[in-house]
Amino acid sequence: MRAIWKGAVSFGLVSVPVKLYSATESHDVSFRQVHAKDGGRIKYQRICSIDGEEVAYADIAKGYETEDGEMVILTDDDMAELPSTSSREIAVEKFVPSDQIDPMLFEKSYYLEPEKTGAKPYALLRQALLDADRMAVVTVALRQRTTVAVLRVREDVIVLQTMMWPDEIRQPDFSIDIGEVKDAEVAMANMLVETLAGDFDPSEFEDDYAEAVESLVKAKIEGGEVKKTPTSTKSSGEVVDLLAALQRSVEAAKTARGEATDETSDDDSKPAAKKSTTKKTAAKKTAAKKTAAKKKAS
Template sequence: MHTVWKGAISFGLVHVPVKMFSATEDKDISLKMIHRECGSNISYIRKCPTCDVDVEWDDIVKGYEYEKGRYVILEKDELEALSSDATKTITILDFVALEEIDPIYFQKTYYLSPDQAGGNAYNLLMEAMRQSGRIGIAKVSIRSKSSLAAIRIIDDCLAMETIFYPDEIRSIDQVPGLPETVNVNEKELMMARMLIEQLSTPFEPAKYTDDYRSRLMDLIQHKIAGEDVRVAPEQQRTNVLDLMAALQASLEAVKLPPTAPGGIDTGAAGMTPTTASEPIASTEAGTTGESEVVAKVTKPRARKTAKKETVS
């Protein structure tokens, strides 16, 4: 697994060096936006609507819109200054019972493994938590985002669950249409409880599958097998187009009248672009992906006359 964070767990004066790994992965099937007309992939361009120009990443900064259309610009170094060395520390503030935390608070799970020579401290913390039956509530910053976290044990591994701050949980009072009072029929309630009992079983996560994803993959494979496939047209390279234009311009540059001064015949024989003093050169342009072709062609030298006069 890829290491997403390195730091230490801190509780009291004890520091446990750890590495962090994402415990989950997104299995959603990625579908791209395709132009129905030709089958090409649609690209998204970072463009300034005011300047009407494409904007490079180096020219993009972050800003906070405090009024409609008015922004406070926040530079990268200003944002980094807000993050202290604590961003490399998972600071345990309290130890609580897991059942006291409502699942609505949980966000994302990470596995923690001992780093460097932290194996002994890692095992000590894990065994102490296992025997106490408590989990740790900590503060951590990942990618400049501060979050609460729950440190708990999964099998023989410390795991960290990022959790929402209380003010990030919306109040139930905001949910429309909730009944003011709960009135149920006793017989219906008894039957509902019987049904729940019949459907009750130990939790076996392996038996649950993503039916939509399976059906979508079946549909995709069916279309591939039936060759119901849209092939995007091959993009022509810009330098090829420019090269053709340069060749045409070169031919135009070396064209001479059928009879040059001095009676020299400048027809097709002996007067081809191969007599140019310099070949056509093509250079790639920086990072724009475009190409620029520069053609340098000089007029061919004509044969000397008996009087050693040069006809150009």
């Protein structure tokens, strides 16, 4: 893994220099949109919804859309005035009981690795979190934005998990009317829970969809059902096309100047020689006429 951030965890007068690593990665199956006829990738253009013209990347600005649909354009100067921070500190604000934080607030997970000089205070913080069964609520600046996160222990490693802001959690706008619940129904539900009770083991679950897609793709490859497109091969096709285009351009320029091209030089060598001989004969006849005229005049 490659560290994506370096800083220090600070609580009280203790500072623990650490490195930050992304703790998760997505294995979700992704597909590309392609032309069903030949497998070519579908490209998208940046088209303005007002004038219908394609917009260059340099002309694209940030816009904030208000609730009534109006658009406010924000310039680079406007963005520079927004509050940002480049602090390299993970500041512990307080230690809270682990069961007080709703898992729905968790967003992104990172591993914290101590630098060599911070190994001992790192271990002390880790043990303190385990013994107290608490999480450390911290503030940290990632990508120049301050966010709230927690520190917790997972398999002897301190994990930093960024959190969503409270107003980012949506409230359900529906209610559930269950009517009357009988004691017998509750007892049966409890029995079902006890029947299926167990410990969570993530290795028991597999992404059967991703495996099915991989098997399907493998079968199609083995069956020869593959579209050979320029973007899906590592051949030098684009270079060959470029050379061919340049060659055609050179030949067109030579033709425009009346010069022999590479394609016609071999086949037209004899006619070209005849034309040259004809020109020489005509020149001799002209010179003979001029000489005769001078003799008559004398």
